[in-house]
Amino acid sequence: TPDLGTEFLERPLANPLMNAAGVWCTLAAQLDALADSEAAAIVTKSCTLVRRDGNPEPRYRALPLGSINSMGLPNEGYLYYLDYAAHHDYDHKPLFVSVSGLSLDDNLTIVAALRDVVLPALLEINLSCPNVPGKAQPGYDFEAMDELLAEVATAYRRPFGVKLPPYFDFAHFDTVAQILNRYEHLAFITCINSVGNALIIDTGQESAVIRPKDGFGGLGGDYVLPTALANVNAFHRRCPTKTIIGCGGVRTGEHVFQHLLAGATLVQVGTALYEEGPGIFQRLARELAELMAHKGYRRIDEFRGRLKTL
Ligand code: DOR
DSSP: OOBOOEEETTEEESSSEEEOTTSSOSSHHHHHHHHTSSOSBEEOOOBOSSOBOOSOSOOEEEETTEEEEOOOOOBOOHHHHHHHHHHOOTTTOOEEEEEOOSSHHHHHHHHHHHHHHTOSOEEEEEOOOOOSTTOOOGGGOHHHHHHHHHHHHHHOOSOEEEEEOOOOOHHHHHHHHHHHHTOTTEEEEEEOOOEEEEEOEETTTTEESSOGGGGEEEEEGGGGHHHHHHHHHHHHHHOTTSEEEEESSOOSHHHHHHHHHHTEEEEEEOHHHHHHOTTHHHHHHHHHHHHHHHHTOSBGGGTTTOOOOO
């Protein structure tokens, strides 16, 4: 049976699987369930300076081909996740802390706190939340993104990463990659966050299906797999010194395989984890191993990033 082992920033991991930020990771009991699952790493819900209730419900809807959400960053506030990080067993598996401050100052306060506690937690800066009314996604404002990264990279001297929104144009892939490549200890890039501001309509009700923002919300699941794979591969090609984390549309072992082939080192699971729960990691690991065995692969590094083109 194939070896699913991989390495992330020189640390060996049992497999490439983890949760996507936001799913099953808001409360300590949920994070504990991920720690006890077959996921090889964990990321916390994106945190803000102070606790947030998030947007009014209904704010998540499962769909035949995925999900739409406009949660609005409900979270316990960054001190809660720092406390969780202080008690986490890092020998068991790595813990990422996702940070989504509502301003540059908020981000810098949280990043400085994470720096000062000196834990092995890994910082993932979320540049791509589409769901806070009145707040644009930093990942779509290239100047603001560069300024934020310059400040974070100065304040925080350890390896860190960014969670990007999906891009749909080669000019944008080029510009963003050029910005990210300027920051040496920006070590990993997570592609993608949800495809923002989609509108799902219930024909019978002639209505939106979620309440916030007149029904506009981020798409996840099957809808977004091709966009996720494109972004993973686009940044894999343009940022050869950085590690890519794939996120988007992963529901089967075959989807994990495709993210790895496109160049991902770790693969995150969002919508499918929300629907199936932490037991999904065991299924995905089994399905990936079965597909690798069928293809004659013994290890992931025999095919990672080796997507063929025509
Ligand atoms: O789809 C998302 N929903 N992406 C985020 O970054 C935040 C989350 C939310 O809380 O709305």
